[in-house]
Amino acid sequence: MQLTRDRLLDAYRKMRMIRCFEEKLQELVLAGKMAGFLHLYAGEEAVAAGVCAHLDARDWVASTHRGHGHCIAKGVGVAGMMAELFGRKTGLCKGKGGSMHIADMDRGMLGANGIVGAGIPLATGAALTAQIKKTGGVGVAFFGDGASNQGQFHESLNMAQNWKLPALYVVENNGWGEFTPTEFVVPVADIAERARSYAMASAIADGMDFFDVYEKAGEAIERARRGEGPTLLECKTYRFHGHYVGDTLAYRPKQQAEEWKQQRDPLDRFERRVVEAGLLDGDDLRRLDGEVAAELDAAVRAAEAAPFPDPSDVLTDVYVSE
Amino acid sequence: MPRILSTGQAINEALAIALASDPDVIVLGEDVAGGGARDAEDVDEMGGVLGTTKGLVKRFPGRVLDTPISEMGILGTAVGAAATGLRPVAELMFIDFLGVCLDPLLNQAAKLRYMFGGKARVPLTVRTVSGAGMRSAAQHSQSLYWITTGIPGLKTVIPSNPADAKGLLLAAIRDDDPVIFCEAKGVLMQRGEVPEGDYTIPIGQAKVVRAGGDVTLVAFGATVAVALAAAEQLAKEGTEAEVLDLRSLQPLDEAAILGSLEKTGRLVVVDESTPRCGIASDVAALCVDRGFDFLNAPVKRVTAPHTPVPFAAILEDAFRPSAEKVIAAVREMG
Numbered sequence: 001m002q003l004t005r006d007r008l009l010d011a012y013r014k015m016r017m018i019r020c021f022e023e024k025l026q027e028l029v030l031a032g033k034m035a036g037f038l039h040l041y042a043g044e045e046a047v048a049a050g051v052c053a054h055l056d057a058r059d060w061v062a063s064t065h066r067g068h069g070h071c072i073a074k075g076v077g078v079a080g081m082m083a084e085l086f087g088r089k090t091g092l093c094k095g096k097g098g099s100m101h102i103a104d105m106d107r108g109m110l111g112a113n114g115i116v117g118a119g120i121p122l123a124t125g126a127a128l129t130a131q132i133k134k135t136g137g138v139g140v141a142f143f144g145d146g147a148s149n150q151g152q153f154h155e156s157l158n159m160a161q162n163w164k165l166p167a168l169y170v171v172e173n174n175g176w177g178e179f180t181p182t183e184f185v186v187p188v189a190d191i192a193e194r195a196r197s198y199a200m201a202s203a204i205a206d207g208m209d210f211f212d213v214y215e216k217a218g219e220a221i222e223r224a225r226r227g228e229g230p231t232l233l234e235c236k237t238y239r240f241h242g243h244y245v246g247d248t249l250a251y252r253p254k255q256q257a258e259e260w261k262q263q264r265d266p267l268d269r270f271e272r273r274v275v276e277a278g279l280l281d282g283d284d285l286r287r288l289d290g291e292v293a294a295e296l297d298a299a300v301r302a303a304e305a306a307p308f309p310d311p312s313d314v315l316t317d318v319y320v321s322e
Numbered sequence: 323m324p325r326i327l328s329t330g331q332a333i334n335e336a337l338a339i340a341l342a343s344d345p346d347v348i349v350l351g352e353d354v355a356g357g358g359a360r361d362a363e364d365v366d367e368m369g370g371v372l373g374t375t376k377g378l379v380k381r382f383p384g385r386v387l388d389t390p391i392s393e394m395g396i397l398g399t400a401v402g403a404a405a406t407g408l409r410p411v412a413e414l415m416f417i418d419f420l421g422v423c424l425d426p427l428l429n430q431a432a433k434l435r436y437m438f439g440g441k442a443r444v445p446l447t448v449r450t451v452s453g454a455g456m457r458s459a460a461q462h463s464q465s466l467y468w469i470t471t472g473i474p475g476l477k478t479v480i481p482s483n484p485a486d487a488k489g490l491l492l493a494a495i496r497d498d499d500p501v502i503f504c505e506a507k508g509v510l511m512q513r514g515e516v517p518e519g520d521y522t523i524p525i526g527q528a529k530v531v532r533a534g535g536d537v538t539l540v541a542f543g544a545t546v547a548v549a550l551a552a553a554e555q556l557a558k559e560g561t562e563a564e565v566l567d568l569r570s571l572q573p574l575d576e577a578a579i580l581g582s583l584e585k586t587g588r589l590v591v592v593d594e595s596t597p598r599c600g601i602a603s604d605v606a607a608l609c610v611d612r613g614f615d616f617l618n619a620p621v622k623r624v625t626a627p628h629t630p631v632p633f634a635a636i637l638e639d640a641f642r643p644s645a646e647k648v649i650a651a652v653r654e655m656g
Contacts, residue, residue, distance in 0.1 A: 060406055094439035101437035110405060111438060115429050121395055122430065125402020125410075132348060132385065133407060152425070155395030162390065317440035318474055320498035 050213025067112025351413025508544025
């Protein structure tokens with residue numbers, strides 16, 4: 001798919017929105033204005049944006065506990081997200097989901113997920129739906145390096161390859177599973193190697209480079225749409241913040257984090273590339289920065305002013321037939 | 323001329339009707355299509371380990387899917403498919419296998435709708451064989467429906483006869499919520515009259531299968547036959563028992579239980595599962611909490627003991643609730 005000027009602007013806007021959204025959340029939590037366990041996606045923006053740039057209304061994504069970025073990249077509105085994170089009735093999930101279960105079925109967003117690895121079979125099921133109903137859609141699972149050690153990962157990949165499902169498995173290898181370095185618990189050099197166990201296609205992308213993710217995800221998604229089966233795409237990336245807001249980061253070398261932030265920030269790299277190539281100019285990007293900041297501020301103000309759920313709402317939405 | 327089918331045949335018929343009437347229905351599980359059979363002439367399709375789904379793949383190719391032995395993958399995929407537009411009927415061969423695949427039910431199917439503020443539907447049916455009686459020992463004989471009954475967001479049904487099995491399964495498949503459909507081993511082989519055609523039995527409605535005014539026997543699944551046998555014996559002694567078949571464990575027909583208790587004043591629950599935190603205790607608690615004024619005697623629970631299910635016939639028979647145990651419980655009440 002050709003990266004037109006409009007697509008580039010949209011990709012940048014989403015990546016900037018993810019970055020600013022996450023930084024705003026950190027600020028709100030540390031100021032005591034927001035509750036809950038929040039896992040921030042900052043640093044990994046190129047992965048969600050690079051993959052979701054290929055997706056449309058036919059397609060579903062299943063996400064993780066670190067799910068805000070996937071929501072924004074799939075087109076979920078930040079006003080509804082922010083209201084949800086503030087626990088308001090106007091939130092995407094009426095205040096019943098929160099950060100780890102934020103979802104938007106109308107946007108093909110099957111939810112963040114509090115269980116590591118559990119989104120993988122959900123996306124596999126979405127791919128099965130697409131195959132049986134011949135929608136032309138794909139099911140995309142985003143998950144971390146840690147989830148690639150879960151049984152749900154292995155069972156899903158095996159089934160998807162058996163059935164040649166239109167699925168894409170995007171492993172966001174950010175080098176850390178909670179507080180443990182990936183290499184302590186993953187004996188293969190590249191998680192993409194695990195695809196060979198299932199005779200599945202695989203690729204490795206620089207997860208800090210929008211263009212590399214975009215290209216490799218595009219090939220995989222086109223293959224899936226043609227009925228040629230699933231792909232395991234490993235994106236090498238980095239988590240700029242801790243595992244969750246409030247994490248002391250005592251376990252992680254400061255130098256490592258500084259190097260990734262200084263040298264590989266996906267937003268900086270995107271900007272350098274598009275400006276040097278003359279595709280966009282700095283003014284375009286600063287205008288989008290301003291729009292993002294204004295939209296986010298408005299989302300926070302609206303969320304803070306929105307009503308809380310009624311205590312009686314605890315009883316609703318358990319069953320369709322209630 | 324009444325049509326006599328086994329419960330397994332009635333389930334097969336319900337699946338065929340569901341598949342024929344809705345293109346979004348799929349059936350998936352281990353060996354549910356052919357197993358080893360494809361097109362060769364000297365082999366036959368299995369249709370699941372008990373043959374319940376036999377013949378469906380030929381009528382509905384592409385919608386009856388053999389899976390690997392990957393229960394977590396089967397159920398997780400089925401949940402994702404249900405949330406995105408299909409109406410899957412997944413087979414969990416034995417309910418004992420919940421041990422390797424609880425997350426898709428516990429944390430996904432049961433909670434997506436609630437967590438997403440009512441914006442998801444998970445029209446999933448999980449067919450699973452439960453219960454003792456086939457000498458299959460501790461890991462293939464449990465009655466773990468109390469686990470799924472205790473998870474908000476799931477429904478759990480358990481028919482006691484072929485006709486109910488057909489109607490309840492069609493209702494489960496067409497229900498927009500996730501339903502666990504338990505096929506008790508004691509019921510699967512049972513034969514009985516099954517109506518022709520397409521019909522459903524509403525989920526959440528118990529049924530009085532024998533009327534009586536002296537004591538209520540609450541039963542479900544395989545224990546309905548046990549309760550009926552006990553009732554016949556008790557009748558000879560001059561005690562008329564009312565047998566209430568719950569049919570659905572969640573939702574629970576509380577009104578039917580309390581209504582029968584109000585009439586008889588005495589109640590025994592017969593549950594083939596273990597006693598702790600189970601359906602029998604749940605029903606007993608309901609009676610004490612909301613039916614105390616109706617009670618003329620303590621509520622009695624006839625259950626399996628708090629042990630694994632044993633193998634040897636003499637041990638397994640001792641483990642299971644029996645008509646004798648039910649009669650003894652009624653006599654104890656005075």
